[in-house]
Amino acid sequence: MLNDVKKVLISKDEIETMVKRLAEQISMDYEGKQLVLIGVMKGCLIFLADLLRNITIPVEFGTITASSYGSGTVSSGQIKIINDIDIEIEGKDVIIIEDLVDTGLTLNYLKDFLRLRKPKSVGICVAFDKPSRRKNPIEITYKGMDIPDEFIVGYGLDFNEKYRNLPEICVLKEEIYEGLID
Numbered sequence: 001m002l003n004d005v006k007k008v009l010i011s012k013d014e015i016e017t018m019v020k021r022l023a024e025q026i027s028m029d030y031e032g033k034q035l036v037l038i039g040v041m042k043g044c045l046i047f048l049a050d051l052l053r054n055i056t057i058p059v060e061f062g063t064i065t066a067s068s069y070g071s072g073t074v075s076s077g078q079i080k081i082i083n084d085i086d087i088e089i090e091g092k093d094v095i096i097i098e099d100l101v102d103t104g105l106t107l108n109y110l111k112d113f114l115r116l117r118k119p120k121s122v123g124i125c126v127a128f129d130k131p132s133r134r135k136n137p138i139e140i141t142y143k144g145m146d147i148p149d150e151f152i153v154g155y156g157l158d159f160n161e162k163y164r165n166l167p168e169i170c171v172l173k174e175e176i177y178e179g180l181i182d
Ligand code: PRP
Pocket: 040, 041, 042, 043, 044, 066, 067, 068, 098, 099, 100, 101, 102, 103, 104, 105, 106, 107, 157, 158
């Protein structure tokens, strides 16, 4: 697996520091509130688990699975909910947890989708942001770090469902994905 990696972009230590900073901020801001984290699967899985373990106030969590792609790797521009949340959020303070924001399409859709359930508030927490790829402006409440527009995997992020288990954020060698993505 490591043979497929061109370079490590963000180390385990850097990720850990980032997660602790975000969790500390969230714990301060939501003290005394009914906090619910909604993780956007599958990419958020590891980030969500790390964030939860570093939050020091009472917190619930749920997950939602959305897909912006039709068949293959070409984005259809349409979001589909594959698995809805199984947790009550009415009147609660929700934060959507994403591993990566790219065009912003997914988060814009999910924010409106979750608002229909009448939460008290909806914030957004993103580990990694590719601002150069944005098509739909989105206000990020808690941001880990900006990253360049490179093909990254690891820490939950995949290529064809693989590499999610790499503990760092890595840049994949071109020959692995050449001809397979847009
Ligand atoms: C990735 C990522 C976000 C979305 C961001 O998910 O986890 O959910 O794309 O892209 P956008 O800002 O252009 O909408 P992906 O569809 O790859 O699924 P995954 O989480 O299962 O890896």
